Amino acid sequence: MTTLGFAILGLLARESLSGYDVTQRMKGRVGFFWGAGHSQVYPELARLEGGGFVAHSVVEQRERPDKKVYEITAAGLDALKEWVTQPPPRKPPKDELTLKAYSVWLADGEDAARLFREEGRRYEEQLARYEEIRAWMEEEWAEHLGRPETPQFASYATLRRGILYEQGNAEWCRWLAGAVEGKPEGAGKPKRAKKKGKEKKGKKKKGA
Amino acid sequence: MTTLGFAILGLLARESLSGYDVTQRMKGRVGFFWGAGHSQVYPELARLEGGGFVAHSVVEQRERPDKKVYEITAAGLDALKEWVTQPPPRKPPKDELTLKAYSVWLADGEDAARLFREEGRRYEEQLARYEEIRAWMEEEWAEHLGRPETPQFASYATLRRGILYEQGNAEWCRWLAGAVEGKPEGAGKPKRAKKKGKEKKGKKKKGA
DNA sequence: CATTACATGTAACGGGTTACATGATTTT
DNA sequence: AAAATCATGTAACCCGTTACATGTAATG
Secondary structure, three states, X not given: OOHHHHHHHHHHOOOOEEHHHHHHHHHHOOOOOOOOOHHHHHHHHHHHHHOOOEEEEEEOXXXXXXXXXXXXXXXXXXXXXXXXXXXXXXXXXXOHHHHHHHOHXXXXXXXXXXXXXXXXXXXXXXXXXXXXXXXXXXXXXXXHHHOOOXXXXXXXXXXXXXXXXXXXXXXXXXXXXXXXXXXXXXXXXXXXXXXXXXXXXXXXXXXX | OOHHHXXXXXXXXXXXXXXXXXXXXXXXXXOOOOOOOHHHHHHHHHHHHHOOOEEEEEEOOOOOOOEEEEXXXXXXXXXXXXXXXXXXXOOOOOOHHHHHHHOHXXXXXXXXXXXXXXXXXXXXXXXXXXXXXXXXXXXXXXXXXXXXXXXXXXXXXXXXXXXXXHHHHHHHHHHHHHHHOXXXXXXXXXXXXXXXXXXXXXXXXXXX
């Protein structure tokens, strides 16, 4: 069973959904950090059904295409419960922005400052959206949030993870943007019309 | 050009390396959050060479296999500089632990608390390792850390990103472990019939 | 009249992981 | 003698993204 399978089971454990609906939640990835397109969802649902973890019933609709509504089975619930408390394989986080930071010493200071200021702003925007949802949850779901056996509590937990994540990113971007600002010359500032004649190298790279 | 290619160029911009050496840095992923095995590195180096971004020279060694030492070219440096300040495609973070949290309402409270306490401990361990490196850098590289044009500064920047990341994870795990602790048993349904043995008693004590 | 939403699939491609393959030297 | 380190590659497979493919019905 793949992680995507458990992601889908996690949705179906809360409510029965069509493949289309599952795809919508996966796109929005609100609350839980995983994603998938419909081209992954439909085959995975078929696989889950083949394994007996879900079952579908066709719902006929007037003036709309018929849809298959998937429901989690007892076996599916068992598998999901088992999986939840199993420690996940920890894989190194891959973050392209951090990778860029690793080579930021080669870039022009203003260009770099612009990048990290911009990215920081986006993280802050996402953070603001999360904080809104959080406020809504804390008001609307007040009774559930002390009860870890409710799906509302679980949603709140993933949201808090998201908030910490965006906060960390935003803070780091702000710091880095400030640090590289006003950095002395770099490469290709003026529309690459002409090459820089100046070299700032005090050090030289080795190699043959 | 792929992200992996830029990751390798980022290493070679600092020092010339053999494929084996590149693989070692990629495994350790210290400082910069990307990873790759040797089966990815060797073909990618060949592709980079085909594109004129790197060049190799064979270094013969007595009592050791010969090695190809790769050096970044001027074209490679240009491509890397160009890439550094380009905004990366932001893709939804995929985190399996957070996905588990989304379904934590189905799990037994003690099992869940154990998982998140354990994971939290690992994040704290990684954090401690990073803080050590940080202290070392701040002492050893004191002069470089105010100079964004040095590779040392860039390494320090990625380290700070790592510290924030681990802090966020650790804090979240601690909070969640506390919140699910003492959760009433049998959340969705009585469990115990399908447990594959009760090994939970012996809590692997590996303290020393 | 055109676009978006609803609704479900398959196919091609690319990147990443694991396994296959070889071989010398140093350490345990 | 066995295992780890140095050193370089290829092949198979899995997962995820993008594109191909089809069709109705609200909405603007």
